[in-house]
Amino acid sequence: MIYAEFFQLALANLALIAIMMTGLWALSVAIGDSSIADIFWGFGLAITAWFTWAIGDGVAARQELVLTLITLWALRIGIYIGWRNHGGEDPRYAHLRRYVTERGKNYNVHSLIHIYLQQGFFMWLVSLVLIFAVSSDTPTSLGILPWLGLGLWCVGMFFETVGDWQLSRFRADPDNVGRVMDKGLWRYTRHPNYFGEACVWVGFFLIAMENPLAIITVVSPAMMLWVLMGPMGKGLLERRMAKKRPEFAEYASRTSGFFPLPPKF
Secondary structure, eight states, rough: OOHHHHHHHHHHHHHHHHHHHOOOOOOHHHHHHHHHHHHHHHHHHHHHHHHHHHHOOHHHHHHHHHHHHHHHHHHHHHHHHHHHHTTTTOOOOHHHHHHHHHOOOOOHHHHHIIIIIIHHHHHHHHHHHHHHHHHOSSSSSOOOHHHHHHHHHHHHHHHHHHHHHHHHHHHSSSSTTOOOOOGGGGGGGHHHHHHHHHHHHHHHHOOOOOTTGGGGHHHHHHHHHHHHHHHTTTTHHHHHHHHHOTTHHHHHHHOOOSSSSOOOO
8 A cells, every 4th residue: 555545545534524523513413412522432433444444455354453443442432431421411511511602602613613523633633543554455464563453452441441340330339429539440540541542542553553654643642642641631630630539639649640550659
């Protein structure tokens, strides 16, 4: 595969994502719930991979690996977020809706631009590594990198799945209201789910990098790492935790901020 083919597939997926996110926005306006954007995130990325498979070429073994992994990941995260948000709009979006409306702005227009189209652009950037991996026609057999990528993906899925399950059980107990989760995987990292997500996307990058030309898709894992570890991901969450939970400062002083490590004391 040469870059010209990759860019053509990337542009086709950009158009697809724009259509999907605009349609999703229209649905969100109809039902009054912007949080469906989060539920759709994983499914949207899986759709880009399958769309690339449908319109492009590639090595069957690599395609099967990537399509299987992205589909499993999308189902897990989509079902989890859908279950977590059932019963109404995510409070963060409800707060944003009130904030925008109280300032006399049109929330529907705001959500189209700042939620759906913006998230769609990020989705496209992250999808580039999937597009490349699915459509790359060299090498024609799987070497060591795809298996390393699979191993890292498995580590990531373990941390994501177990971390979310442990947190859900913790929050379901009324005695834990206002407390900080510091058991299980959360004893070794303040964000096992974020760490897992990073592993998943670096894993996809390793699979793609069996063809060295995939280096241009480093933007995909880099974008995910920036979102997860930057001021709008880990940083924003921890600022909120510090305000709402007095125990958080002590927890943060002994627990790794991202990579799993033994607690300091």
